[in-house]
Amino acid sequence: MLPWETLEKALTPDGSELTLARRGQDYSIRIDNRELMTSRTHGSEEQLAQAACAPIRRRQAPRVLIGGLGMGYTLRAALDTLGPEASLVVAELTPQVLEWNRTHLAELAGRPLDDSRARVELVDVGNLLDGKTKWDAVMLDVDNGPESLVRDGNDRLYDLAGLARIHRSLTPGGMLAIWSAGNDPRFVNRMRTAGFKNSRSECARARGGKKGPRHFVFLGNT
Template identity: 45%
Template sequence: MLRRELLDTADVHDGETLELFSHGRDFMIVLGRNELMSTRMRFSEEQLADLTIARLGKDNARILIGGYGMGFTYRAAAAKLGAKAQIVVAEISDKIIEWAKGPMAELTGDALSDPRLDLRICDVAALIDDANDGTSPKFDAILLDVDNGPDGLVRDANNRLYSRTGLAKARDALMPGGILAVWSAAPDPAFRKRLHDTGLEVVEWNVRSRPNNKGAHHIIWFAQKS
């Protein structure tokens, strides 16, 4: 029987320690007893990008992705967007990118050399602030998957992204018609209400973790600016 093999650990700034495991040909990123992501369950993270871009209806969008992880959302966005698009990815841990180039290089392929990619090792909240103060252009979409849902499981500072103030900042960092999309492992009625309270038009979407309509049920909220 195959056993999980611990390949490496990553200390998140002001946060918890993540572990990278392999299990045969599969990989998992784990926090304590919580499996945050794996190559076996990737569909909902890909749908975060696919469904957001479909709702935008434009292939030259400028989007911000909070959290690289295993790159599922980023690669799905790159596959859907055109040559003039810009994909800004904020990843808090440079070790995650080292894993993408190292143990998971076969999974990553040449995705990190895409000229449309603007990869930043930073807190996604800082890039949202930049768009608000005019330091950088606003976004057509902001896709957040920096935790296991709208709470600071990995890093306490992530809670500010999901607060009323954080959601208002994300709203203001969007172009008219822009979309804030948030991935979660489970429903959260209180968070959905906070989204509504920002004045955004909110749709809650239930999606399975595997494309064959199997696996865990995950949630994606799409909050669109008028």
């Protein structure tokens, strides 16, 4: 088997080490030597976007927010689900991840950054969920899920106060979707307590359809 080749290394704003590696056609992003994301599987990252965007796609000029660029699969699926009047903001913490999406990773999801509906802001996604700016849909894939945090700072997105802030940042009937490596019924309850209607978790297979490990998408609407 081919060995992994390290292409780039970068420090995140909070001092963790990110590594971009390639083996043949496969790419991997690791954080402090733990795999954050691989190009081999992206079915659940796509399902995250489809579940959040399908219910609001017929709105006039919907505005959506994606937390975490990664390899651009969620952004690609959101672009493909939404119409020509939509506008999409991707909040990404690490400048090098954006740079890698313009170079090494650009083709993986079909160059989503070239779409004029999409814009990346190098900012913590939490800063764009202030209750003042309103979104029709918010998609979060910034961590392994609400209870297994790669980055401690992301805790503030998932606690009750954070969920209430997200609720206030959505238009009426707006959608919240959160990616998670595992299921978490207590988190679904917390979403309900924060005011989200139809709070639920959906299984999302890593390879799409019925294939690959089981990931989960937490969903609710205002």
